[in-house]
Amino acid sequence: MELFYHPLSRYSQKVLIALYEKQANFYPRITDLRDPLARKAFQQFYPSGKLPLLKTQEGQLLPESSIIIEYLDTHFQNGTELLPAEAERNLAVRLFDRLIDFDINNPLFQLEKLKYTPEGHEFEIKQLEKQMFAQFQRLDSHLRQNHWVCGDSFTLADCALIPCLSYSFAHLNLLDLDELVRYWQQAQLRGAWMLVLEEVLLVEMEENTGIRSIP
Numbered sequence: 001m002e003l004f005y006h007p008l009s010r011y012s013q014k015v016l017i018a019l020y021e022k023q024a025n026f027y028p029r030i031t032d033l034r035d036p037l038a039r040k041a042f043q044q045f046y047p048s049g050k051l052p053l054l055k056t057q058e059g060q061l062l063p064e065s066s067i068i069i070e071y072l073d074t075h076f077q078n079g080t081e082l083l084p085a086e087a088e089r090n091l092a093v094r095l096f097d098r099l100i101d102f103d104i105n106n107p108l109f110q111l112e113k114l115k116y117t118p119e120g121h122e123f124e125i126k127q128l129e130k131q132m133f134a135q136f137q138r139l140d141s142h143l144r145q146n147h148w149v150c151g152d153s154f155t156l157a158d159c160a161l162i163p164c165l166s167y168s169f170a171h172l173n174l175l176d177l178d179e180l181v182r183y184w185q186q187a188q189l190r191g192a193w194m195l196v197l198e199e200v201l202l203v204e205m206e207e208n209t210g211i212r213s214i215p
């Protein structure tokens with residue numbers, strides 16, 4: 001399998017967590033869409049031009065992080081079961097995955113974009129921050145009854161949430177949400193996330209210093 005992704009893209013990080021949880025081997029195809037030539041080449045290969053994209057062993061091209069994870073979970077028996085077999089739990093996991101993508105991850109993109117050029121956007125930023133804080137409050141009370149997002153075991157919904165938390169804790173005032181803080185602390189000790197974070201920090205260091213380490 002080949003994964004086209006970028007270490008700093010949250011939807012890519014979501015799939016990377018799943019690959020590490022499943023202990024699945026893949027060829028990393030780092031694709032930087034900020035580079036016009038790389039973007040053009042990738043769009044020729046896959047016209048919708050979005051990351052992440054999985055090329056399966058059969059050569060099928062699979063977009064959409066949740067679909068890729070569903071594919072991994074059905075094709076790899078090793079490691080964590082990311083989508084529970086039991087129908088009711090399966091539905092809950094898929095629901096939380098959707099809610100996290102739509103109500104947390106996508107608004108975070110908007111917030112990042114607005115904060116990049118905040119002049120004239122102060123009101124929009126405040127509104128968005130308020131809306132996101134309310135989402136995190138709801139999540140915090142849900143986590144009172146749940147060790148991971150959906151019960152005792154780590155699932156697709158955790159793959160979706162964890163990549164959103166670094167930016168959220170850095171830019172929203174979430175430290176009073178005890179259960180969310182507890183969740184974020186335990187997530188940072190999860191091996192799969194540690195592996196993802198290692199790559200993120202390396203890329204951030206390369207971008208900040210201009211020094212590219214020898215692979």
Ligand SMILES: N[C@@H](CCC(=O)N[C@@H](CS)C(=O)NCC(=O)O)C(=O)O
Pocket residue numbers: 009010011012033049050051052063064065066
């Ligand atoms: N729903 C998609 C979202 C993917 C997405 O928005 N990817 C971003 C990077 S995190 C992207 O490729 N943006 C490039 C663009 O839209 O041109 C998924 O879950 O994979």
